[in-house]
Amino acid sequence: MSGKWIEGNAIRLLENGEEFFPAVFERIAGARREVVLETFILFEDKVGLQLHEALLAAANRGVQVDVTVDGFGSPDLSTEFISSLCQAGVRLHIFEPGKTVLGARVSLLRRLHRKIVVVDNEVAFVGGINYSADHLGDFGPEAKQDFSVEIRGPLVAEIHRFTHGALAAGMRHQRQRQWWRRRKQLRSTPEELPPAGSAECIFVTRDNGDHLNDIERHYRIAIRAARKRVIIANAYFFPGYRLIKEMRKAVRRGVEVNLILQGMPDMKIVKTAASMLYGYLTKGGVKVYEYTDRPLHGKVAVADDEWATVGSSNLDPLSLSLNLEANVVIRDGAFNQRLTQRLQDLMSNSCTQIQHEGDLSGWKLLRSYLAFHMIRRYHRWARWLPRHVPRLHPAMIDDIAAATTPQPRARQAQ
Secondary structure (H helix, E strand, O other), X not given: OOOOOEEXXXXXXXXXXXXXXXXXXXXXXXXXOEEEEEEOOEOOOHHHHHHHXXXXXXXXXXXXXXXXXXXXXXXOOOHHHHHHHHHXXXXXXXXXXXXXXXXXXXXXXXXXXXXXXXXXXXXXXXXXXXXXXXXXXXXXXXXXXXXXXXXXXXXXXXXXXXHHHHHHHHOOOOOHHHHHHHHHHHOOOOOOOOOOOOEEEEEEEEOOOOOOOHHHHHHHHHHHHOOOXXXXXXXXXXXXXXXXXXXXXXXXXXXXXXXXXXXXXXXXXXXXXXXXXXXXXXXXXXXXXXXXXXXXXXXXXXXXXXXXXXXXXXXXXXXXXXXXXXXXXXXXXXXXXXXXXXXXXXXXXXXXXXXXXXXXXXXXXXXXXXXXXXXXXXXXXXXXXXXXXXXXEEOOHHHHHHHOOOOOOOOOOO
């Protein structure tokens, strides 16, 4: 599996945009040397414009700024938005811009879904929150419920190394005139950092090369080791058979297994897919809750009194077999207690528990059977889908107009 356990970290839980955005913008405002940011979605709304302002200010005072956005998730950025960043010296990278067919985006496979920020190799953020106003409560009924973490300590150097490696790997296909940029990125080796707290952590990624199922394996290991309780809150739930099997086995050992899923989904197919598994889960003793206050976008979990994870990875075929993802796995009693309390509050005050329906019949039985056997095999059929080498395309001032023609915005799985 990718990464290694690193001691001496301080981890702060950040819930929703109200906590996440001010923390990130404050750190960028205080940056002295470098900001590296990756995100799936950057919208040109009030949140995106705040980020834009913070990045411009950092670049104008001499900070090196690298921003990577996904070409499918962030298609609508205007020429003015991008050109002002480029003119200030921000290096804006587009992950697999792709092409449109009859005005529609069709490149759904192998997306950059990570949400990472590293500032001055001193602090990092990892989680599931994009840069869009729908992560704020004042957005209305469609405002998302989500989590991220702020990290200080030795793990930050590991995340910093990863982000620079990703930049270097993504730029290898570029023309020779950019050789100096790649050399500069490859030489960028951060110093090790002193301890900042008591948390032992591991930075875990999923890619389409050497780390195909590392995040899912950490989930399975934690469930297998649990002795008291497991709580998983995940927006898009359609996992592999082995993970569901571990959940049911944990229940048989006497572990209380709770699953929080979307009750007010941003896409109806999400709830439909997950609900096909309800019968099998509840029959096995797993307690299933639907979060009904607003769309759930979180990707977090806790096990017993020490283990927790926060990140970008859903438990569905896109995240587990196709997209590029990043999670932090944490062993720390205080952090586990904090996240456990928040998830228990959601279950008590904002969720509806799904009751076991007994033996299924007719269409429900057939639907459950098909879903069950589909998840047993999707890891196999996913391998047959096109697997390309990820490419970053630098946003150049001269070709912005050709590369950034606005398309009608469509909400997508995040």
